[in-house]
Amino acid sequence: MREFKRLVPYRKALSLLLNDLEEIPDTEEVSLDEALGRVLAEDVTSPIDSPPFDRSAVDGYAVKAHDTFPAREYNPVELRVIDEIRAGEESRAVVESGTAVKLLTGSKMPEGADAVLMQEMAERKGEVIRVLRPVAPGQNVAKRGEDVKRGQVILRKGQVLRPQDLALLKSVGFSKIRVKRKPRVGIIVTGSELVESLNEDALEHGKIIESNSIMLKGLVKRYFGEPRFYGILPDEEEKIRSAIEKARSENDIVLVTGGSAFGDADLAHRFVKLLFHGTTIKPGRPIGYGERTFVMSGYPVAVFAQFHLYVKHALAKLVGAKNYETRVRAELVERIPSQLGRYEFVKVWYEDGKARPIKRRGSGLISSLVESNGYIEIPEDSEGYLEGEVVEVVLY
Amino acid sequence: MREFKRLVPYRKALSLLLNDLEEIPDTEEVSLDEALGRVLAEDVTSPIDSPPFDRSAVDGYAVKAHDTFPAREYNPVELRVIDEIRAGEESRAVVESGTAVKLLTGSKMPEGADAVLMQEMAERKGEVIRVLRPVAPGQNVAKRGEDVKRGQVILRKGQVLRPQDLALLKSVGFSKIRVKRKPRVGIIVTGSELVESLNEDALEHGKIIESNSIMLKGLVKRYFGEPRFYGILPDEEEKIRSAIEKARSENDIVLVTGGSAFGDADLAHRFVKLLFHGTTIKPGRPIGYGERTFVMSGYPVAVFAQFHLYVKHALAKLVGAKNYETRVRAELVERIPSQLGRYEFVKVWYEDGKARPIKRRGSGLISSLVESNGYIEIPEDSEGYLEGEVVEVVLY
Numbered sequence: 001m002r003e004f005k006r007l008v009p010y011r012k013a014l015s016l017l018l019n020d021l022e023e024i025p026d027t028e029e030v031s032l033d034e035a036l037g038r039v040l041a042e043d044v045t046s047p048i049d050s051p052p053f054d055r056s057a058v059d060g061y062a063v064k065a066h067d068t069f070p071a072r073e074y075n076p077v078e079l080r081v082i083d084e085i086r087a088g089e090e091s092r093a094v095v096e097s098g099t100a101v102k103l104l105t106g107s108k109m110p111e112g113a114d115a116v117l118m119q120e121m122a123e124r125k126g127e128v129i130r131v132l133r134p135v136a137p138g139q140n141v142a143k144r145g146e147d148v149k150r151g152q153v154i155l156r157k158g159q160v161l162r163p164q165d166l167a168l169l170k171s172v173g174f175s176k177i178r179v180k181r182k183p184r185v186g187i188i189v190t191g192s193e194l195v196e197s198l199n200e201d202a203l204e205h206g207k208i209i210e211s212n213s214i215m216l217k218g219l220v221k222r223y224f225g226e227p228r229f230y231g232i233l234p235d236e237e238e239k240i241r242s243a244i245e246k247a248r249s250e251n252d253i254v255l256v257t258g259g260s261a262f263g264d265a266d267l268a269h270r271f272v273k274l275l276f277h278g279t280t281i282k283p284g285r286p287i288g289y290g291e292r293t294f295v296m297s298g299y300p301v302a303v304f305a306q307f308h309l310y311v312k313h314a315l316a317k318l319v320g321a322k323n324y325e326t327r328v329r330a331e332l333v334e335r336i337p338s339q340l341g342r343y344e345f346v347k348v349w350y351e352d353g354k355a356r357p358i359k360r361r362g363s364g365l366i367s368s369l370v371e372s373n374g375y376i377e378i379p380e381d382s383e384g385y386l387e388g389e390v391v392e393v394v395l396y
Numbered sequence: 397m398r399e400f401k402r403l404v405p406y407r408k409a410l411s412l413l414l415n416d417l418e419e420i421p422d423t424e425e426v427s428l429d430e431a432l433g434r435v436l437a438e439d440v441t442s443p444i445d446s447p448p449f450d451r452s453a454v455d456g457y458a459v460k461a462h463d464t465f466p467a468r469e470y471n472p473v474e475l476r477v478i479d480e481i482r483a484g485e486e487s488r489a490v491v492e493s494g495t496a497v498k499l500l501t502g503s504k505m506p507e508g509a510d511a512v513l514m515q516e517m518a519e520r521k522g523e524v525i526r527v528l529r530p531v532a533p534g535q536n537v538a539k540r541g542e543d544v545k546r547g548q549v550i551l552r553k554g555q556v557l558r559p560q561d562l563a564l565l566k567s568v569g570f571s572k573i574r575v576k577r578k579p580r581v582g583i584i585v586t587g588s589e590l591v592e593s594l595n596e597d598a599l600e601h602g603k604i605i606e607s608n609s610i611m612l613k614g615l616v617k618r619y620f621g622e623p624r625f626y627g628i629l630p631d632e633e634e635k636i637r638s639a640i641e642k643a644r645s646e647n648d649i650v651l652v653t654g655g656s657a658f659g660d661a662d663l664a665h666r667f668v669k670l671l672f673h674g675t676t677i678k679p680g681r682p683i684g685y686g687e688r689t690f691v692m693s694g695y696p697v698a699v700f701a702q703f704h705l706y707v708k709h710a711l712a713k714l715v716g717a718k719n720y721e722t723r724v725r726a727e728l729v730e731r732i733p734s735q736l737g738r739y740e741f742v743k744v745w746y747e748d749g750k751a752r753p754i755k756r757r758g759s760g761l762i763s764s765l766v767e768s769n770g771y772i773e774i775p776e777d778s779e780g781y782l783e784g785e786v787v788e789v790v791l792y
Contacts, residue, residue, distance in 0.1 A: 032610050033610070033613065036614045036617060036618075050762075051604065051760065052604075053602070055602075055604075057758075059657075059659040059661075086588070086661075087587065087588035087589055087630070087631040087661040088587070088588025088589040088590070088602065088603065088630065088631070089588070089601075089602060090601050104589075104659060104661050105657070105659055105661075105694065106587070106589045106604060106694065107589070107602060108601075108602035119659075142758060142760050146758065146760070146761065147758075147760060147761050147762055147763050148763050154763065154766070162614065162792070163610070163611045163612075163613075163614025163615045163618065164611060164696075164700060164762060164765035164766055165766055166610045166611060166614055167607040167608070167610055167611035167762050167765070168607070168762040168763060168766050169610075170605060170606070170607040170610045171604075171605050171607035171696070171762050172605070173593065173605060175593055191483065191484070191502070192482070192483035192484030192485070193483055193484035193500075193502045193503070194484070197569065197571055205485075205486050205504075206449070206451075206481075206484065206486035206503060206504035208447060208448075208451075208502060208567075209566060209567050209568070209569060210566070211563040211564070211566040211567035212563070214428050214429070214559070214562045214563055214566045215559045215560060215562060215563035216559075217429065217559075218432045218558065218559030218562055219559045221432060222432075222559065234483070234484065235483040235484070261455075261501070263500060263501055263515075265455075265482075265500050265501075298501065298502065300560075300563055300567070304560060323769075326722065326791060327748075328724040328725075328746075328749070329724075329725065329726075329748070329749030330725075350724075352723075352725070353724070353725030353786075362453075362538060362542065362543075363453075364447065364453070364538050364542070364543060365542070365543050366446075366543055366560060366563050366564040366567055367543050367544050367550065367564060369560035369563070369564070370550070370551065370560055370561055370564050373719075390749075395722060
């Protein structure tokens with residue numbers, strides 16, 4: 001049996017991988033209703049000033065601020081109301097000294113006015129209002145272009161679109177937007193011991209229910225991709241070889257689980273010309289990558305670590321996504337020893353600014369993933385972290 | 397014009413709201429492929445031990461550990477290989493003292509064996525292996541039930557399902573799972589000044605492009621709901637009244653924007669019997685709630701704050717969701733003054749353990765939401781936070 005002669009350092013393998021993959025050029029135009037969570041394909045510039053005109057921020061009276069300067073409760077200033085704007089309409093009146101126009105929140109400012117007096121600061125008597133307090137020029141007015149200016153870049157390429165991003169796009173007139181095509185990700189699971197579902201008889205005879213595919217499908221969806229499952233394959237050379245070929249021809253990248261070590265039944269790595277095979281990460285050491293194909297472990301915890309440490313970044317590169325991770329600071333409530341020379345992926349529970357390592361470390365313990373909500377990365381040159389140290393946690 | 401006589405404290409209004417709403421009893425069974433992000437409707441118990449049998453964690457030889465205790469490189473112990481397990485198969489052989497069974501990672505342990513010797517720790521010569529090092533009982537064996545035990549609660553009601561949760565469910569035999577029905581959320585936008593899309597002529601005449609609906613649809617989807625948009629309504633009493641009635645009859649809750657203040661054109665609050673109206677939150681003060689209906693502001697920033705401070709928690713209550721927020725600790729890089737008596741919603745940019753307040757505060761500035769990735773809540777009795785203080789940030 002072969003063994004890994006030398007493990008490739010984590011970051012070196014990552015940069016080999018990211019250099020090997022190119023951003024997908026394909027884009028597609030989608031309606032804003034379909035754009036949530038998609039990745040913006042290009043910088044977006046506003047075609048208009050927003051708001052498109054000076055408008056009132058309150059219900060009240062458009063006035064010349066100068067008229068109100070002497071106004072006090074004991075010495076009100078009187079102004080004549082020359083027009084009233086109803087919701088969604090505008091006034092053609094021109095506010096001159098001594099006059100006012102009644103308007104509503106959001107109304108376009110009439111010509112001549114430079115401030116809005118809040119309704120409750122005026123006493124209305126027929127055609128006349130008594131102004132009880134002064135207003136400053138610009139007060140209660142939302143200026144044209146105060147949100148965004150025409151020609152301004154309002155969102156950058158690579159932005160993962162959130163509800164407020166869609167609102168900004170809509171507010172300046174977009175109904176559709178150009179996003180990156182979702183990367184197509186083929187998923188192949190190998191292992192003659194794996195079955196698709198519960199069958200007491202099968203379980204009694206040394207079989208295990210396969211669970212990597214549902215996990216990988218979910219992870220791929222979370223990180224911008226479109227998963228396609230090619231099924232569970234037995235450890236048979238020809239079947240694995242042809243499935244990898246088919247998946248590679250139909251997808252941007254391919255994930256193969258259960259074929260990465262050098263065990264007798266680990267075949268997948270033989271059919272892929274690997275750029276690297278065996279890295280310093282723990283768990284997940286036997287990961288290999290080449291020809292747009294990831295040859296991953298069979299154990300779910302190792303697969304999960306391999307996904308977060310490598311595949312996630314590859315997917316982000318394929319779509320050019322920015323800010324796709326939530327990295328936070330946390331105080332460790334327990335020390336974490338780490339092996340020198342290994343890049344450790346340590347599952348933690350993050351809460352209230354503190355991180356608690358999940359100690360159960362077996363690669364088969366899916367329950368340990370369920371008990372965690374993030375991970376810490378411990379580089380090769382570190383022997384770990386002490387209780388009370390502040391560390392970076394990547395939340396998932 | 398009426399005014400708010402007294403603002404209801406934020407937490408009091410929130411508890412009035414949450415006490416008024418009941419968790420939706422409806423559940424549905426979905427395949428694991430459709431379950432990502434859904435909310436688990438009940439505690440889930442494992443029907444099996446997982447793994448279902450003792451199995452090997454490595455490729456190697458199943459042995460009686462006791463046999464190997466004297467083994468040293470200079471003094472190997474010889475064992476006779478009585479069977480070889482191929483991938484996905486099992487052995488009917490019984491390991492007795494002096495014998496071994498060759499197996500693969502994941503193979504079911506044969507009877508009689510209590511440890512696995514890694515392949516590279518043995519020298520094979522025909523039917524015989526020379527053991528170079530001792531192994532301890534249990535070494536390289538994944539014990540039956542070591543991940544989860546039969547009858548153990550593996551996931552709790554209210555869990556928002558993540559990829560690893562689906563993997564655990566699958567690994568113990570589930571192919572479908574019972575989740576909460578998505579809350580149906582009617583969205584009504586009011587305002588005669590609002591138009592659906594860009595039209596230079598309309599914009600010139602005091603109209604504004606409506607953007608609350610796309611934002612609310614996105615937020616509702618993020619927080620477990622199914623949004624249904626009832627369109628933009630002019631400020632006309634009868635239209636708003638009948639739309640609210642219709643939406644209420646077809647949805648679990650209804651969000652109405654632009655009708656919450658006491659301005660001349662703010663009608664919606666008149667048709668809903670409100671449990672509270674006007675709370676201490678800033679921005680978003682005029683929010684009202686009653687009869688499963690939220691009467692919200694027209695300004696996007698106020699609507700966004702109202703959603704996060706009230707509607708999000710209501711949606712979580714409707715489905716019984718737990719852990720639906722990401723709250724992290726951050727060091728403030730700038731002081732934030734806050735008005736006594738107001739519960740301030742302050743947008744921030746969180747990065748590298750630090751939070752920077754977004755200073756542009758106008759309620760119409762959607763771009764200020766885009767520049768932020770979280771918020772800080774400042775209670776009524778606080779005058780704000782100092783530079784360098786550690787605060788809690790809710791990420792979005």
